[in-house]
Amino acid sequence: MTEIIKKNNPVKQTRTMILDVSAKLFSQYGYNGTVIRDIAQALNMKAGSLYYHFDSKEQLVLEVLTIGIENIIDTVQREVAALPKNCSSKEIVQAATKGHLLALLEKGDYTSTSIRNLGQLPEPVQAEVLVIRDRYEDMWRKWLLDAQTNGEIKANVNLKVLRLSILGVLNRTLAWYKKGELTIEEIAGMQIGYFWDGVSA
Amino acid sequence: MTEIIKKNNPVKQTRTMILDVSAKLFSQYGYNGTVIRDIAQALNMKAGSLYYHFDSKEQLVLEVLTIGIENIIDTVQREVAALPKNCSSKEIVQAATKGHLLALLEKGDYTSTSIRNLGQLPEPVQAEVLVIRDRYEDMWRKWLLDAQTNGEIKANVNLKVLRLSILGVLNRTLAWYKKGELTIEEIAGMQIGYFWDGVSA
DNA sequence: GTCTATAAGGCGATAGAC
DNA sequence: GTCTATCGCCTTATAGAC
Numbered sequence: 531m532t533e534i535i536k537k538n539n540p541v542k543q544t545r546t547m548i549l550d551v552s553a554k555l556f557s558q559y560g561y562n563g564t565v566i567r568d569i570a571q572a573l574n575m576k577a578g579s580l581y582y583h584f585d586s587k588e589q590l591v592l593e594v595l596t597i598g599i600e601n602i603i604d605t606v607q608r609e610v611a612a613l614p615k616n617c618s619s620k621e622i623v624q625a626a627t628k629g630h631l632l633a634l635l636e637k638g639d640y641t642s643t644s645i646r647n648l649g650q651l652p653e654p655v656q657a658e659v660l661v662i663r664d665r666y667e668d669m670w671r672k673w674l675l676d677a678q679t680n681g682e683i684k685a686n687v688n689l690k691v692l693r694l695s696i697l698g699v700l701n702r703t704l705a706w707y708k709k710g711e712l713t714i715e716e717i718a719g720m721q722i723g724y725f726w727d728g729v730s731a
Numbered sequence: 732m733t734e735i736i737k738k739n740n741p742v743k744q745t746r747t748m749i750l751d752v753s754a755k756l757f758s759q760y761g762y763n764g765t766v767i768r769d770i771a772q773a774l775n776m777k778a779g780s781l782y783y784h785f786d787s788k789e790q791l792v793l794e795v796l797t798i799g800i801e802n803i804i805d806t807v808q809r810e811v812a813a814l815p816k817n818c819s820s821k822e823i824v825q826a827a828t829k830g831h832l833l834a835l836l837e838k839g840d841y842t843s844t845s846i847r848n849l850g851q852l853p854e855p856v857q858a859e860v861l862v863i864r865d866r867y868e869d870m871w872r873k874w875l876l877d878a879q880t881n882g883e884i885k886a887n888v889n890l891k892v893l894r895l896s897i898l899g900v901l902n903r904t905l906a907w908y909k910k911g912e913l914t915i916e917e918i919a920g921m922q923i924g925y926f927w928d929g930v931s932a
Numbered sequence: 933g934t935c936t937a938t939a940a941g942g943c944g945a946t947a948g949a950c
Numbered sequence: 951g952t953c954t955a956t957c958g959c960c961t962t963a964t965a966g967a968c
Contacts, residue, residue, distance in 0.1 A: 544951080560851040562763035566944065579952045581945065620931070646847065650761040687930045691921045694907045695900045702899030712892070720892045728929030729888045730821070767962065780934045782963065935968070943960065950953075
């Protein structure tokens with residue numbers, strides 16, 4: 531089923547390729563649905579060999595998740611940092627949205643596992659991931675609070691529900707996005723547009 | 732871990748209690764993370780006994796998922812049917828939203844499995860569930876098209892992205908909803924309010 | 933209907949050869 | 951670094967007693 535990719539990538543380090551394949555399989559079949567033998571087979575290796583690079587399956591998934599979330603944070607921060615000074619809150623939120631979707635949909639194997647299945651992972655993994663995720667949500671808390679403070683967002687809007695709704699829309703995009711139909715920029719523009727300006731005539 | 736519930740429910744049929752417990756465990760730990768022994772233990776039964784009621788684990792999860800989606804459809808249709816004639820599209824969408832969240836958050840064990848983990852289930856199960864889910868999405872397609880046709884939704888809004896975004900917000904609510912903070916009606920009102928009228932001042 | 937017992941195979945992980 | 955071989959445990963499912 532899963533093609534063998536090791537021989538086609540003689541440059542990449544084995545450790546990195548194990549992470550890539552693990553991310554892909556975890557993302558597709560879940561943590562409990564992915565077995566060490568599948569990961570090894572996709573790399574044309576034997577199961578036992580992976581334990582030279584990783585202590586356990588649990589450590590492997592934790593590393594995949596950590597890379598995924600930090601990837602989102604980096605991409606979002608880069609998009610926001612590229613904005614001109616004195617831009618509006620809407621522009622910041624739009625840039626953050628684009629960054630979030632870019633990381634999620636283009637390098638999605640690493641990120642989607644934590645979004646779809648965090649609750650099914652071993653407890654210690656959940657705890658570590660939640661620390662990083664909370665750091666990320668703090669960034670959104672700040673942007674939305676700024677927007678309400680400076681008057682761009684109505685005073686009676688519940689910022690917690692708004693933040694969770696925006697991130698909900700973005701994360702759920704994973705469930706239906708198909709490459710080639712709409713660009714990520716187009717989707718980001720529509721999604722924030724609907725929240726910001728509404729859809730009513 | 733999971734409490735034993737059989738003796739406390741002498742009335743309910745065993746088959747129904749197996750479904751209830753399975754839904755709860757599948758929803759929490761996923762299909763591959765839930766083992767037959769856990770389901771049996773929660774009912775103070777032995778694993779082998781379940782096979783008197785169900786042919787296989789696969790058939791069991793299929794039944795849970797089918798009940799879940801049909802539960803959403805029924806609840807949504809009831810909420811919409813309770814509206815007065817000649818109501819606006821916004822009222823219909825709001826009622827559907829309330830119904831969706833009611834089914835999802837209050838009887839969520841049955842519904843959340845298919846939303847969180849459909850892609851990780853056995854192929855035949857996925858195929859059957861998608862048929863019912865598509866029937867449900869057709870209802871939303873119609874309501875949103877009506878809304879755009881009668882002028883309530885701006886002509887340039889992409890209805891597909893809007894539908895997937897709305898359902899995305901609703902389904903993702905599972906990931907953060909906590910009983911007691913906000914009522915389901917309040918959340919439904921905010922979420923559709925943000926989409927419909929926007930949040931900008 | 934539920935039990936005990938067990939089949940038949942899959943799982944994560946380890947040890948030691950190369 | 952990767953292999954072979956295997957340990958000990960867990961998994962779904964079945965057979966037959968009660």
